[in-house]
Amino acid sequence: MTCDVCGKKHARTRKVARTYGKGKQLIVIENVPVVTCPDCGESYVSADTLHAIKRIRMQRKRIAHHRSVAVAQFGKAVA
Numbered sequence: 001m002t003c004d005v006c007g008k009k010h011a012r013t014r015k016v017a018r019t020y021g022k023g024k025q026l027i028v029i030e031n032v033p034v035v036t037c038p039d040c041g042e043s044y045v046s047a048d049t050l051h052a053i054k055r056i057r058m059q060r061k062r063i064a065h066h067r068s069v070a071v072a073q074f075g076k077a078v079a
């Protein structure tokens, strides 16, 4: 697919888990399609994806499944 940033055609979509918010508002959204481009090194989500994420976050009480997850804080354990 075409990269929105540099316009070259080697961009790929990867499905990744992303975390949004913090504390009680924390939500982990799995299978978020993130576009990564090997030519310019950008990774980004499309406007449609951002919109969907916003909707998921607004509806989190209704649609989210509660699971226990281990949440590590990057940097805290590094001496």
Ligand SMILES: [Zn+2]
Residues within 6 Å of the ligand: 003, 004, 005, 006, 007, 008, 011, 037, 038, 039, 040, 041, 042
């Ligand atoms: Zn690019």
